[in-house]
Amino acid sequence: MIKVIRSVVAVVAGLMLTAGAVAGSNSVESINERLKPSGSVCIQGEECAAASGASASAASGPRSGEDIVGSYCAACHSVGVLGAPKIGDAADWAPRLDNGFDTVLANAIGGLNAMPPRGTCGDCTDEEISAAVEFMTK
Numbered sequence: 001m002i003k004v005i006r007s008v009v010a011v012v013a014g015l016m017l018t019a020g021a022v023a024g025s026n027s028v029e030s031i032n033e034r035l036k037p038s039g040s041v042c043i044q045g046e047e048c049a050a051a052s053g054a055s056a057s058a059a060s061g062p063r064s065g066e067d068i069v070g071s072y073c074a075a076c077h078s079v080g081v082l083g084a085p086k087i088g089d090a091a092d093w094a095p096r097l098d099n100g101f102d103t104v105l106a107n108a109i110g111g112l113n114a115m116p117p118r119g120t121c122g123d124c125t126d127e128e129i130s131a132a133v134e135f136m137t138k
């Protein structure tokens with residue numbers, strides 16, 4: 001019975017979608033909204049992808065180094081809490097960068113003394129941490 005009702009809704013919505021193409025995006029959105037419970041509307045590139053966490057971040061792309069630093073790293077690295085090298089302070093970074101960017105990056109990912117692994121950004125990809133380190137060391 002519910003299936004029948006859903007089919008009717010889908011058909012009606014489909015008709016509205018066809019007939020009302022000129023009615024503006026609002027009505028298309030509301031139709032999509034109503035179609036969702038049928039479980040068959042998941043158009044590539046549309047928001048239903050956000051329902052599955054993993055692909056959500058993939059879909060929105062990597063966050064910029066600046067964003068990561070602002071959200072996760074600045075708390076310690078802006079003023080140098082616990083001896084953290086300061087953002088954009090060449091003198092703080094030079095001796096560290098002497099070990100090579102890869103080493104510095106590995107320490108950012110794995111943690112180093114009071115520096116927590118991934119700087120507390122648990123869901124940051126290696127790529128995002130790398131962008132953040134690049135941003136901080138410049």
Ligand code: HEC
Pocket residue numbers: 068069072073074075076077081082083084085096103104105107108112113114115116118119120121129132133
């Ligand atoms: C809780 C404070 C804290 C947060 C948050 C934090 N850091 Fe750090 N970080 C430190 C401290 C302290 C050090 C210095 C560690 C040492 O040399 O003993 C450090 C060192 C580093 C280094 C130098 C590693 C090396 O090889 O010398 C990098 C790179 C780094 N942090 C990146 C980041 C990034 C990227 C973030 C954000 C995603 C972040 N940190 C967030 C405290 C923090």
